[in-house]
Amino acid sequence: MSALRTAALRAQAVRATVAPSGARAYATPAAASFSTADANGIKVAGNDEGARTSSISLIVKAGSRYEPAPGVAHVLANSLFKATETRSQIRLVRETEALGGVLSSSLSREHLVLTAEFLKGDEAFFAEVLGDALSRAKFLPHEYTEEVVPQVQGEYEQSLRDLNVYAFDLAHQLAFRKGLGNSLFASPHVAVDQHAAVAFAKSAFTPSNVAVLGSNIDAGKLASLVSDFVNLPAGGASSISTSASQYYGGEVRVPASARVERDQLVLAFKGAARSEVDYAVLALLLGGESSVKWGQGASPLSKLARGAASAKAFNLAYSDAGLFGISVSAPTNEVADIATKAVAELKQVAQGVSSDALKQAVNKAKFAAAAALETRVGQVQLVGEQLAVDGQAPSLESVFAKLDKVSVESLAKAAKAALASTPTTVAVGDTHTLPCTSDSFRPLLRNLPRGPTTRPRAQSNVGAKLLKKRQSVAYNQHPGLFATADGQAQYPPAVPAIPQGLATTAGPASSSSAGPPRPLAAANETPADHQHASSSNKSSTSRQAPAPVVRTDAEKQLVAKGLDVDQFASDSFKPEDFLKQNLPSSRVDGDIQMSDLRRFKGDLESASKTIEGGLQRSVFDNYSEFIVISKEIATLESEMLELKGVLEEWRTVPELLESGTGDDDFMLGSASTPNRRGQRNSIADLATLHKSQLAALWDNVEGAQKLVPYAPGRHIITEAASFVELHTATYKPKQAVHLFLLNDAMLVCLKKHRGASAGGASRLVAERCFTLSEIVVVDLKDAGDLQNAIKVKRGKETIIYRTDKPENKKMLLLAFKKVAEELINKKRKEMLSEAEARKGDPSSLRGYRSDFDPTMADSDFDPVSALGLSEASSARDLSWIGDFSDELAVAISTREFETAVSLVERGKSILPQLASHSHVSHLFRSKLDDRTDSLVAVLLNDLSNPAIRKSGVVRTTNWLLRLGLGERARETFLTARGALIKRRTRQIKFEGDISLYISELAMVSFTMIKNSCEWYMAAFKDNSMASGFVRWASEQVEVYAETFRRQVYGVDQDGRVVEESLEMTKAHGAMLRDVGLDFTFLFDSLLRPDRPKPVETKSSSRLQDVSVGATAQNDDADAVDTGVPGGRHNGGGGQLRPQASAVALARQSIFMLQHEAPMTSAPQMQAQAQRAAQDPSREPGEPGGPGQSGLDDPAGRKPAPILEEEQGKDQRDGQQQEVEMAM
Known part of the structure; x- marks a missing residue:
């Protein structure tokens, strides 16, 4: 869902027409009209196209425009499709994928869209899922912390890396400031409370704010599903309100990294609402993209494209406002030229266009609208958003009718209106070279008529002092951009000039690359200022004329009345002198004097309002820079405080060392106090007190004795009970803690309640303990919601604690400082004692070597x-x-x-x-x-790693064999492979189908046994070690057989299932023949339901002489065939022969390989072993009979157990090696 959500955000940011024609979605056969309906106050629209797939989209009036705090809408969009009261998130994912559906969400500036796409016929399930997301979402805290917050941060970082998305987001912030100017992304620098997102959802998810759009679903059927499953609180108007959008404009310049191939320049103007189509036609007339692949295109902006440079017109329309403009993406040295030519093309359109060009643009707009209605995304943007605004579903015919009404005059009028507005300029890249609005575009826009709300943007002369202070603030890089490729720091450019107005009767304002122009001209300076300027820069003033002063209308009126407003900018301004110079002193009539005073007061109030307006505009124009600077300042303050604490610690070290030089009070063997007995008594009393403190701590804090055991001299310094641990990213409270500061450690305890309710008695439970030498405590400066907080750092781990009372924080910091000083003193004493102990030791002399032999x-x-x-x-x-x-x-x-x-x-x-x-x-x-033990431990650990590859096994085993640890290598490898097989088989899901489960179990078990054999034979070349693997493989087969019998055979098991399971087992087991293993003779005995429990044997590298001599006495009446191989009646002795185990059969095979002459092949050996296990005619003591363990000599001798490896070493002949390799 992350990729779909990000793609939707990006498409909303760069769309250039009424609906994007290039959006990739499921195509529908034709753009059918939508019919509308009502379901409990929810507006519903749908159409039945006869396609095989359908979709339902909930369009909610919950975009970033309506969010109560920054980032709330973004968090809410990522919090949906999680756990609800009906189903968990895991169940939701499983059921959705089982039906082949797709759930996605997207966020725009006005709407939050939830979409479900599915096969036709599954409407009821997905309608229920969408209804649960709106009305039954749980918004669990752990989902917010573990899933929502990382997802939001990832999308924010992705937006910073995409300069196009970032530039358009900044353009909206400058153009509208609030409402539509709210960012689509939640910044990690501003904490978003989950409760705020939940409250926003409750206020937004009401029937009046929700519209439902169904694609390939009849409107009546969709209305019925909405009534059944979308249960929103009824009645009442929307609790979400926002003011009408107001366009402002402005300019921002953001330096980019040297690795950016193309710089971005967005030049936007005031547009129109979604209901007006003139700007959409105007954007398509200017164009920017070719309609023919590899072609240049016939539109004006398409002709400007060359190489990697491009210029495109865009139109972003909303319910009550819009943003129209041109986006340029090109190398740094080409941006200014392309942008100037693009603005010139727009100005040419304002003067008039031909009827052929208009017809071409209208046809493009019609195609874009028709193509949008054939995609799911386009239907939501063209029909769904309009349905959410006014409850109407526009048809394609109505859109075509609006487009046909566009004329040459209306198009020119729209272009003039756009150019008359204050431009919004966003430049991302090399700010030294990228053009400024005042420098590059003023000559093109100078003669255009201005709107009634526009005014010259000259800097007020009265605010010169504030201007100088603003210039002294250095700009830092944007947090999403990086240093240059060669590792050198990229210094920021000079502070850009305050954006000036694009049209003024006084001519262009002076500007410079080094900073803004001087606020006052030389002709208007005071005599003192003029004298100072002439003495310091006489040569420069003689070469060039002073820059003209641009004054606002109010300043001109004040100057015309005789009020010298330039005096306010002087550093030597005195209110008394100003009043003496400007108050009328020649009048003596009281009424006239009073009227002059009132007029003078009015002039001063006008000047005050002028200054205030200029300052507000300056703040608004540079708002984004202020935000970036304030964040950087906060970060630098925290780092400076941390650096200050470290420097203070270092400062005390040399002072303590100097104070200890030559001081005998701290030297070992120095004279003690006269009363040594009293001193010993006081030390004993102090030790007893410390023990009692620790005992009380152990009694009151559960688990404290494990973390803080007794140590000589350990004692409690202080404790703090009113601290709360905060989340390091969001600053949200996690848990209440109780801190105990000891002389060498800090114990952190949690407060837990004994009863089920929170009101029960609480107890302290020790959570963790920090050694003071490992941590750094930093005093965090109070800022925003973070008050009275400290930061504890240990390596890369950071923990933040906060208290409600500042005195508790101060007390804890003072205690930390005291303990730090004591630790420094203690370390200094130890150093001095070591130095004293080394006196007289010859080993400390230079050149002495005690290890000389x-x-x-x-x-x-x-x-x-x-x-x-x-x-x-x-x-x-x-x-x-x-x-x-x-x-x-x-x-x-x-x-x-x-x-x-x-x-x-x-x-x-x-x-x-x-x-x-x-x-x-x-x-x-x-x-x-x-060192050898350390090396062997590392190698064995690598060999037992489940993620190791075959080459790693061969390489690691070779090293262990060179170290003489072949047996340990074999045991480690086989043990690890056995554990891996067990883990993999346990991961197989059993869903009721026994045959399917046995098939998967056999495939996993025998495939891994086969792979293990290939790896084993590649790693262990010695043939004498092959028998060890055969033993391990037989044990794995027994484990599989045990699972097989437990799952297949039951009280009421179907015989067909048993047969299928046996066939699948033998079929998968046949793959072992490829590596020389054939356990078919084991399957016949191990896979029977009435098989007795095998004799337990321990896995060892030594072959054990397993005796299978357990017998059972039965009378002659019971002397019948048991039906189990190896368990037939002996006939003569009345005893049942015990069945030979699989391990015994395998060992018998190995023994026959090593002792029989002539040597037999592996299949012949296995057949002999099977016949020996099933032949009832052999006696228990006969070689190969059931009564033997398989290790007895054919002549009847019973040798003691010996190592398999020793047998292989003593009997290495050609035939033996050939048989072993075959295995």
Whole structure:
């Protein structure tokens, strides 16, 4: 659902006509008209097209325009199709896929759309699913935390990577600010409360806000299904309200990474609502895409495309407003040229177009509308959204009628109206080169008529001081963009100029790439300012004329009245001097003086309003930059606070060291206080107090003794009971905690209630314990909802705790600081004590080597060269042992096992030569054994990994064989494969069909046995180890047979099922013959229902002489055939011969292979073993008879159990090797 949802969002952001003609969806035979109906106040529309698939879409008035807080609509869209009161999420997915349906959701700026697509005939189920999503959703907290939040963050990051989607989102924010200007995506920088999303759903999911559109479903039938399954709260008007959309415009420039191939420039103007089609025709007239593949296209904007550069016109229409404009995507050096030519084409349309061009654009619009009605997505956008707005389902004929009414005059009027509005410019890329609105597009728009609401956007002279402060703020990169490819930091460009108006009677405003223009001209400066400017920059003023001043109408009126507003921008402004200069002092008449004062007051109020309006416009125009800067400032503040804490800790270290130099109070052996007995008593009392504190902690906190055991000197510093742990991403409360700060650790406890209700008595349960040397505590600055919080960091883990009272936070931080200082003092004392202990020790002298061995120095043997160590190692002392051990440890840590095994082999090779040096030999052997054990542990762990491949098994086994650990390698490999087979068989689902389950069980078991055999024979080349695998394989067959009997044979089992299961087992078991294993003779005895329980044998590398001598005494009346192979009546002794186990048969086969002469083939051996197990004519003591274990000699001798490997080593002849390889 994520891909569908993101695709829908992107399609909504870039659609350029009434409905997109290129949307990929299920095509319908024809665009039939929709009929409408009403179902409990819900507007319903549908049509029956006779197709094989159908769809139902719920269009809800719950887009980002109506959300009460940023990101709520995005969170709500991802929270649907989860667990409901009717079914769980797992059941919903299973049932939907069983019917072949698809559930999806998409979010636009005005609507939230839930869609179900399915085969015709399944309408009732999917109507119920959609109704449950609206009225019975549970909105579980764990779903929000584990699924919704990561999904929302992923879609937000994806929108940042797509510069086109990001640019259009910024364009809406600048154009409308609120409502339609709300972002489609929830930013991770702003926490979204799940309760806010639930409340928004309750207020939005009402009958008046919901419309239902059915594709290939009759409207009457759909209305009946909606009445049955969509149960929304009845009555009342919609509780969602929003003000009418107002267009503002503005400009924003966002620097992009150097890896961006094409920059994005969006130039948008004020459009019209969805009901007007003039702008849709205008967008298609300008064009931008070719109608013929590989062709250039005949539209004006299509002709501008060259190479990777393109320009497209778009029209985004909504219920009461719209956004029309041009989108340019091109390399940095081509954007300005293409954008200028595109605006010129739009200006040309405003002057008039030909009738042929109009006819062509109208035909394109008709085709786009007709093609949209033939797709599911187009039907929702063209019919569904209009149905949700006014309850009407527009037909294709009505759309064509509107398009036919478009004339050349109306088209030119629409173009003029768009150009007369304040443009919205979004530039993403190289902001140094990308064009600004005031620089590039003002000459083209200068002579156009302006609307009544537009005005020159000149910066107020009175706000010059604020302008200077704003210029001092550095812009940072956008969070979704990165550094340059070569790793160097990309410095941001200079602060762009405040967006100026596109038309003014005073001429263009001055601008510069280094910043905005000076707010005051030289002609209007005060004498002091003029003197300062002339003395500091005399040469520059002589070369160029001062830039003209652009004043607003209000400022011109004030200047005309004699009010010098420039004085407000002066740094030396004094209110008293200003009043003396401007108050009329020549008048003495009281009334006249009072009228002058009132007029002067009115002038000042007008100036105040002018300043306030200028500041508001400046804030609105730069709102997006303010948001980015504020987030960066908050991040920097937190990092600075953390850095400050670290620096304070480092600052105390040298001070403490300096204070301890030469101070005998802390030196070992220094003079103590006179009263040593009192000191000992006080220490004993303090130790008793610490023990009592820990005992009380263990009694009151469950599990505290495990995490905080007794240690000498450990005691409690303080405790804090009013803290709450917060979620690190959303800052939502997770659980109440009780913190205990000890002198060396911090214990975190949870508050749990004893009873079922929350009002029962609570108890403390220890959750985790942090060592103070491993954590860093940071004081978080209060901001927004995050008040009185601290952050605990341990490595990459971060935990946030918050309290309601600031004094509790302050107390805990002071305690942490005190404990940190004590730890530093303790460490300093230990360092001093170690330094004192080293005094007089010759080993501390420079050049002294305690490991010097004179016998090795006189020996001719050089272990350094034998081991291949570096020349820095010396054989005169024992440092080469440490170097060898370190080199071997590094090889193990870096998983260079070939090097490690070679080092171990070389180390073992020199042990005989070190035998004469007992001390050296013992030390080197201990180091070698330790490192070898570490190497073997890592190799065995890799060999037992279920994800290991065949090549890894062969390589790892080869290393273990070189280390002389073949038996351990075999046992580890076979044990791991057995566990894997058990896990895989347990993952098979049993759904009632025994035959299907046995088929899957046999396929999994025998396939994995076959693969294990191939891997085993490739890894263990020694033929003497093949018998060990045969034993393991027979055990796996017995395990399969046990499961087979338990599942197949029952009280009322069908005989047909038994036969099918036996046939499938033998068919799958035949694949083992490909690797030389044939257990067909085992299946006949193991798969019978009345088979006695086999004799239990332990899995070992040594073959055990398993005696099968258990007998049962029966009278002659019971002397009948038991029907079990190997269990027939003996006739003479009245005893039942016990059945030979599968392991015994396998061992008998191995024994016959190793002792019979001449050697027989494997099939002959297996046949002999089967006949021996089933022949009742042989006596129990006869060779090969049922009474034997299978290890007895053919001559009647019973040798003691021996190793399989030893037998193979003693009897390696050509025939033996040939038979073993066949197995």
